Amino acid sequence: TRQSKSEGSSREASALTTALLCNTALTPLSNPLQAIFYGKIDKKNPVILSLDTEIKELKGYMKKVRSQEGRFRGARSLFNIFNKYKPRLPPMYFEEKLLEFGDFLYKLQMYDLALWQSYERYLQKFGSFNLDEITDVNSFRSVFFPEGLGVETAALTFHALQGSSICTYHLLKESDSILQNEQSINKVISILTFLRVTTEALLPIEKLCWLLYNGSSKFVSSCLFLLQSHKANLL
Known part of the structure; x- marks a missing residue:
């Protein structure tokens, strides 16, 4: 069934990430020179050039992937690439x-990989959190912006939160296409509440208006889908 397939792929992506983390922990890492050693952090920097080349090759591969085995191979390559370059980059x-890369995977509709390999990986630095407990701007700020919304990484954090929410939403749709399951409905409502709070938190930050637009459009489209799925019950 679609539900078991989606749940399986999500669990497999999570399991793969866990396995890769374990393998990485057991592998001694060398200490290659950081990108800053070579000067400016731009496309002429040999570390950046090498990273961009590997990412370009992987993107080409992921566009052609059709099998689950191929997805696993791509996920493994992605994990290894970012593990290799993380200590070398600002x-x-x-x-x-x-x-x-998460946005790239999202466009390919590889929502599970985008979620676990990109957005959730970024959000790991905030520790564990429960979306159901983040129902207003104050609780939102205390979890993700304890130092205030003016931090340098604000745009990245909002980006990751929106990406994580919308990927989770799409995975729910894959497992329950018309949202008949009560658990699915509750989860979608939780996601919508979180997107609303995220949008409210963005309102005072003029320079992040593009994220405000993205969040608002995703919120509206998700609401419309939920309403259409239960139109008969509302009439």
Whole structure:
């Protein structure tokens, strides 16, 4: 069934990430030179050039993937690439690249990989949190912005939160296409509540208006889908 297939792929993606983490922990890492050693962090920097080349090759591969085995191979390559370059790149540059690849996977409708390999990987630095407990701007700020919304990484954090929410939403749709399951409905409502709070938190930050637009459009489209799925019950 679609439900078991989606749940299985999500569990497999999570299991793969866990396995890769375990393997990485057992593998001694060398200490290659950081990108800053070579000068400016731009496309001429040999570390950046090498990273961009590997990412380009992986993107080409992922576009052609059709089998689950191929997805696993791609996920493994992605995990290894970012593990290899993380200690060599400035933190923000690394996180930007991580989220960019998540957006790429999202466009390919590889929602499980985008969620676990990109958005959730970024959000790991905030520890564990429960969306159901984040119901207003104050609780939102205390979890994700304890130092205030003016931090340098604000755009990246909002980006990751929106990406994580919308990927989770799409995975729910894959497992329950018309949202008949009460648990699915409750989860969608939880996601919508979180997107609303995220949008409210973004309102005072003019320079992040593009994220406000993205969040609002995703919120509206999700609401419309929920209403259409239960139109008969509302009439």
